[in-house]
Amino acid sequence: MDIFNKLLERKGLKSTQQRYFIADTFFKTSTHISLEELLKKVRRKTPRIGYATVYRTMKLLTDEGLAIERQFGDGQTRFENVPEDGHHDHIICIKCSKIAEFHNEKIEELQEETAKKLGFKVLRHKLELYGYCSDCA
Numbered sequence: 001m002d003i004f005n006k007l008l009e010r011k012g013l014k015s016t017q018q019r020y021f022i023a024d025t026f027f028k029t030s031t032h033i034s035l036e037e038l039l040k041k042v043r044r045k046t047p048r049i050g051y052a053t054v055y056r057t058m059k060l061l062t063d064e065g066l067a068i069e070r071q072f073g074d075g076q077t078r079f080e081n082v083p084e085d086g087h088h089d090h091i092i093c094i095k096c097s098k099i100a101e102f103h104n105e106k107i108e109e110l111q112e113e114t115a116k117k118l119g120f121k122v123l124r125h126k127l128e129l130y131g132y133c134s135d136c137a
């Protein structure tokens with residue numbers, strides 16, 4: 001959380017307890033959490049936190065590269081922590097919105113190869129597979 005305090009300092013923002021609590025709650029999640037879910041979570045302890053504060057805090061974290069924003073096609077914006085063990089991709093159930101993560105070195109290499117053939121140097125990519133999970137199939 002030091003990193004968050006430094007960020008607020010740099011931005012000339014006061015480290016309000018609410019912002020701190022929201023960021024702390026987010027950093028402790030291990031899922032792809034939507035704003036509504038995060039709001040629900042923080043309100044359990046601090047009922048007076050508003051949607052706008054959660055939104056602005058997450059926007060700040062995303063802009064600074066401390067959170068990753070994801071859209072999986074259901075109209076919800078979700079956030080996840082920057083993975084410590086590197087990049088991963090997602091597979092999403094279009095019925096129950098279950099999200100699983102995967103990393104496949106073969107796929108990564110194929111993407112690199114494909115880009116190279118097309119004369120591109122890839123800086124980042126986002127691979128999302130959509131379908132039904134085993135519970136919904």
Ligand SMILES: [Zn+2]
Nearest residue numbers: 093096133136
């Ligand atoms: Zn499902």
Ligand SMILES: [Zn+2]
Nearest residue numbers: 080088090101
């Ligand atoms: Zn993920």
